[in-house]
Structure formats: C-alpha cells, structure tokens
Amino acid sequence: MKFIKIQDCYKVYKNGVTATAGLNLEISKGEFVFIIGATGCGKSTLIKMLYREEKPTKGKVIVGGIDVAKLRNGKVYKLRRKLGIVFQDFKLLPKLTVFENVAFPLNSMGLKKSEIKPRVLKALELVGLKEKVRSYPNELSAGMQQRVCIARAMVNSPKLLICDEPTGNLDPETSKEVMDVLDSINKELGTTIVMVTHDKDIVNRMKKRVILLDNGILASDELKGKYKAHETV
Amino acid sequence: MKPFRILFRSINDGLRSVFRNFSLSTASILCTTITLILVSLAILVSINVNSFTKDLEHDLTIVVFMDRDSTDEDAEVIQRKIEGLSNVDSVEYASKEVVKAEMMGESDTFSAIMGSWNADTNPLQNEFTIKVKEAKGLNKTAKEIEKYDKVDSVQYGEGMVEKMVSLFGVIQKSTIVIVVALVVVTAFLISNTIKITIFSRRNEIEIMRLVGTSNFVIRLPFLFEGFFLGIIGSIIPILITIYGYMFAYDKLGGYLFSNIIRMVKPTSFVFTVALVLLAIGAIVGMFGSFRSVRKHLKI
Ligand SMILES: Nc1ncnc2c1ncn2[C@@H]1O[C@H](COP(=O)(O)OP(=O)(O)O)[C@@H](O)[C@H]1O
Ligand SMILES: [Mg+2]
Numbered sequence: 001m002k003f004i005k006i007q008d009c010y011k012v013y014k015n016g017v018t019a020t021a022g023l024n025l026e027i028s029k030g031e032f033v034f035i036i037g038a039t040g041c042g043k044s045t046l047i048k049m050l051y052r053e054e055k056p057t058k059g060k061v062i063v064g065g066i067d068v069a070k071l072r073n074g075k076v077y078k079l080r081r082k083l084g085i086v087f088q089d090f091k092l093l094p095k096l097t098v099f100e101n102v103a104f105p106l107n108s109m110g111l112k113k114s115e116i117k118p119r120v121l122k123a124l125e126l127v128g129l130k131e132k133v134r135s136y137p138n139e140l141s142a143g144m145q146q147r148v149c150i151a152r153a154m155v156n157s158p159k160l161l162i163c164d165e166p167t168g169n170l171d172p173e174t175s176k177e178v179m180d181v182l183d184s185i186n187k188e189l190g191t192t193i194v195m196v197t198h199d200k201d202i203v204n205r206m207k208k209r210v211i212l213l214d215n216g217i218l219a220s221d222e223l224k225g226k227y228k229a230h231e232t233v
Numbered sequence: 234m235k236p237f238r239i240l241f242r243s244i245n246d247g248l249r250s251v252f253r254n255f256s257l258s259t260a261s262i263l264c265t266t267i268t269l270i271l272v273s274l275a276i277l278v279s280i281n282v283n284s285f286t287k288d289l290e291h292d293l294t295i296v297v298f299m300d301r302d303s304t305d306e307d308a309e310v311i312q313r314k315i316e317g318l319s320n321v322d323s324v325e326y327a328s329k330e331v332v333k334a335e336m337m338g339e340s341d342t343f344s345a346i347m348g349s350w351n352a353d354t355n356p357l358q359n360e361f362t363i364k365v366k367e368a369k370g371l372n373k374t375a376k377e378i379e380k381y382d383k384v385d386s387v388q389y390g391e392g393m394v395e396k397m398v399s400l401f402g403v404i405q406k407s408t409i410v411i412v413v414a415l416v417v418v419t420a421f422l423i424s425n426t427i428k429i430t431i432f433s434r435r436n437e438i439e440i441m442r443l444v445g446t447s448n449f450v451i452r453l454p455f456l457f458e459g460f461f462l463g464i465i466g467s468i469i470p471i472l473i474t475i476y477g478y479m480f481a482y483d484k485l486g487g488y489l490f491s492n493i494i495r496m497v498k499p500t501s502f503v504f505t506v507a508l509v510l511l512a513i514g515a516i517v518g519m520f521g522s523f524r525s526v527r528k529h530l531k532i
Contacts, residue, residue: 051443073448074447074448076442077442077445077446077447077448078445079445080442080443080444080445081444081445082445085443085444091436091439091440091443093436093437093440104440104441104444105444105445105446107242108441108444108446108450108451109235109445109446109450110235110236110238110239110242110450111235111238112238152444156444156445
C-alpha cells in the first residue's frame with residue numbers, strides 16, 4: 001500500500017472552476033516529489049486535498065491510510081498531527097519567540113513543558129537555528145524564518161512534509177539553504193516530502209521526482225525530472 | 234494532566250482577551266451589569282410583592298348574608314355550592330343564633346341588648362365566612378355567590394387592595410419583558426465582542442488548525458472569554474443585591490410605601506438572588522460566545 005494514493009480525483013470549486021480533473025497518483029514513503037506547473041493549474045488544490053483543507057469532489061485521496069474525503073470535520077486535526085505543512089508566507093506568530101512558535105503545536109495539544117522542550121530543541125537543531133530560540137521572527141532573515149516554519153512543521157515528527165512554494169519569497173542563495181534543510185530531513189529522517197514550486201533552478205539541480213500538472217491534469221511524472229524549456233512560466 | 238493543562242491555558246487565554254479588547258469588553262460588561270441590576274430589582278420586588286399579597290390573601294374574606302327566611306337546609310345547599318368554587322379555600326357557616334352568642338360574648342352592652350332577643354325577633358342573619366385562595370379572583374367569586382338563591386348580600390375586600398394587587402401584576406409582567414429584552418441585547422453584545430476577538434486572532438486560529446489543534450481546544454478560550462465577561466458584569470449587581478437590600482431594609486425600617494408592604498427580611502434569600510445573578514451572567518456570557526464561535530469558527 002502506497003503512502004499517498006490519489007485515484008481519479010476531481011475537484012470542482014463552488015464557483016464552477018475545475019481545479020483537478022481525474023488525477024491518478026501514488027507516492028511512496030520516503031519520496032521527495034516536486035509538483036510543478038503554470039499558475040492556476042491546480043498544484044495548491046492538489047496538496048490542499050492531502051491535508052484536507054479541501055475535499056475531493058469525486059474520487060479518492062488517501063494519505064497514510066486515512067481516506068481524506070470520508071474524514072469528518074471534527075477529526076481533521078488527527079490527520080494534521082501526522083503531517084507538517086510549510087507555506088510561502090511562513091505564518092509565524094510575530095509576538096511569540098522562535099521557541100514558542102515551534103512549541104505552538106505541542107502546546108495546543110496540552111503537552112508538558114518537560115516534554116515540549118527537548119522536541120522543540122531537536123526540531124530547531126534540524127534546521128540549524130538552535131541558538132535563535134529567544135529571537136522574535138522579525139529579527140530573523142527570511143530564510144531563517146522559513147527554517148523556523150520547517151522546524152514547527154517537524155516538531156511532531158510527521159511522516160509527511162507538505163510545502164507550498166516554500167522558496168517563493170526567497171532569493172536563490174537563501175532558497176538553497178532551505179532546500180538543503182529539506183533534503184537532509186528527507187534523507188536522514190526518511191520523511192516524505194511533497195513540494196510545490198515554481199523554481200526551475202531548484203528542480204533542475206535536485207534531480208527528484210517531478211510531477212507536472214497542466215490544467216488539473218497530470219501532464220508528466222518523471223523520476224529525476226527536470227523543467228523543460230516550454231514549461232517555464 | 235493533559236486536559237487540565239488545556240483547560241488552564243484556555244482560562245488564561247480567555248481572561249487575557251477580556252483585558253486585551255478593553256473598550257469592547259467594557260461595553261459588554263456594562264451592559265451585563267445594567268441588565269443584572271434590573272433583573273435583581275425585578276426579583277427583589279417580586280419576592281416582596283409576593284410575600285405581601287400572600288399576607289393579604291390570607292386576610293381576604295367574603296361574608297355572605299342569607300335571606301332572613303332561609304333555613305338550615307338552604308344553608309347546607311349553598312355551602313356545598315360554595316365549596317365547589319375553585320377559588321374557595323374554606324367556608325364557615327354561622328347561624329344567626331351563633332352570631333348572636335359570639336357578639337354577646339364580646340361585650341356587656343351587646344349582651345344586655347341581645348339577651349332579650351329570641352329566635353323570632355333576632356334581627357341578625359345567617360352567614361358564611363369564606364376564605365379565598367387568590368386575591369385576584371375575589372371579585373368574581375363574590376359576584377358568583379351573590380347570584381345564588383336565598384343569598385341576600387355579600388361583603389368583600391376593599392377595592393383599593395385589589396387594584397394594588399392587579400397593578401403589581403402589570404408591573405411584574407412589564408418588568409419581565411424589559412429584562413428579557415435586555416438579556417437578549419447583552420447576549421448580542423457579548424457575542425459581538427467575541428467575534429472581534431476571533432477576527433483579531435484569526436492568524437493564530439488558522440495556524441492552530443493547520444498544526445492539528447482540535448476544534449474543542451480552539452473554541453474553549455472564546456467560551457471562557459464570554460463566561461468571564463458575564464461573571465465580571467455580575468459583580469456590581471451582586472453587591473447591590475446583598476448590601477443594597479440590607480441597607481434599604483434598615484433605612485426603611487422594613488416597610489415599603491409608608492407601612493403598607495412589610496419587606497421580606499434580608500436573610501439567606503439575598504444570597505440566593507446573588508447566586509441567580511451570577512448564573513445568569515455566566516450563562517448569558519457563554520451563550521453569547523457560543524453563538525459567535527458557532528458562526529465564525531467553522532471548520
Ligand atoms: N477556494 C477557491 N474557490 C474557487 N476557485 C478556486 C479556489 N482556489 C483555487 N481556485 C481556482 O482553482 C484553480 C487552481 O488553483 P490553485 O490550485 O491555487 O492553482 P496553483 O496553485 O497551481 O496556482 C484556479 O483557477 C483558481 O482560481
Ligand atoms: Mg498555488
């Protein structure tokens with residue numbers, strides 16, 4: 001049984017827009033997958049279905065054995081605790097320190113301070129920011145802020161890390177830092193990573209599996225794939 | 234323990250929100266305070282009026298005078314009819330001989346005059362003394378009895394007392410309407426305050442959802458916020474109820490409206506009223522926030 005299984009998946013929004021149209025996709029445990037394609041082709045919609053921000057209109061989306069479409073609203077949090085999510089716009093809380101931001105998921109689960117601290121420090125070590133625990137987000141560079149987000153996503157030791165254009169706001173140099181962190185998480189912890197990106201250089205350099213969407217349809221799916229000339233947006 | 238840590242954090246969060254949105258919280262708290270002061274007044278006044286009308290009702294009697302040619306058999310028939318009326322508490326029959334004997338026992342003068350009367354010359358009438366259950370129906374009951382055969386006339390309570398009782402009834406009903414309206418307004422205001430808190434914390438809420446915080450844990454602090462708004466709003470009304478009533482009782486010497494109404498002693502019942510106010514504050518607050526949370530914190 002594959003870790004992520006998407007079968008004949010359609011997503012039609014209330015306004016009538018069809019964002020995905022009959023997707024079939026399987027992703028194994030420990031894979032690192034890029035999802036690329038033009039703006040509006042359904043990349044974000046696809047990963048939103050993985051963390052049940054959206055429900056498929058038709059077809060199946062199964063993540064770690066959980067049938068997302070059948071998951072009741074009140075149980076969504078159980079799925080979310082099993083995965084980490086990273087966004088382009090960080091979504092850090094400005095009034096909390098780096099430590100408190102990373103501790104946020106554990107705190108809201110009601111864990112003990114003595115349980116929280118080692119896990120937060122471990123996650124911050126993973127992204128190389130252990131010495132920044134007392135800083136506030138606005139005192140950090142954009143690349144560091146994104147690494148704090150990755151630490152927060154990893155603090156629950158999820159099996160799956162979902163990233164929606166995590167380097168979209170970063171310059172090439174900082175993007176590379178962030179990609180190195182993601183690569184080491186994938187290699188060392190075996191965490192499955194699904195990452196939406198527009199960044200040609202990253203995709204071409206990393207030589208990972210690349211899934212290309214075109215108007216909600218799977219256009220190509222290549223191991224060690226690359227951006228091709230005509231696909232640049 | 235996990236649940237206790239979550240509970241404690243939610244209480245802490247809820248309290249902090251009350252002070253963070255201070256101006257809005259103040260509006261909600263003030264509204265709660267005004268409402269509860271009125272509720273308290275309404276409760277205190279009705280308790281007093283109720284005890285007063287109970288006193289009155291206890292003393293209210295209808296005296297029925299029979300026709301002079303009525304017999305003991307007639308009296309039996311009428312007694313049964315009167316006992317059948319719903320507002321009648323007790324009926325007592327006294328024949329004119331009994332009345333005469335009672336009156337003679339009361340004074341020597343009566344005794345001297347009445348001593349010469351015999352059964353035929355006794356000018357008194359056979360009579361019933363009736364106690365009613367409710368002052369409100371006194372009039373109707375008396376009119377009903379007056380229609381009976383062999384009944385000469387009836388005498389009953391003074392019109393003033395009845396008018397007062399019915400006036401109190403009207404006042405009580407309109408107070409209830411006003412209080413209910415105010416409670417609704419308060420719930421809306423609290424609900425609005427919570428809505429603002431929800432909006433001001435929407436980033437935090439979004440992140441909570443994304444990192445897998447359960448709905449219950451997300452919602453709990455907002456419920457506590459409403460709860461605290463209601464509780465804080467009930468403090469002044471509670472003090473007014475307890476100390477204000479004791480003060481008024483002392484000042485007025487235990488009577489309202491120049492000795493007409495005896496006030497209920499400020500014993501444990503003021504604390505019961507205070508508890509009721511606290512409960513209303515807490516429930517209205519939680520209801521207000523529940524409304525907001527249901528509407529604005531959907532997942
Ligand atoms: N919540 C929504 N309601 C309606 N239409 C949406 C919504 N989200 C996305 N869309 C539409 O669905 C299509 C795919 O969007 P999206 O998945 O965000 O694309 P991408 O991430 O590849 O740019 C677009 O046409 C977009 O306008
Ligand atoms: Mg997108």
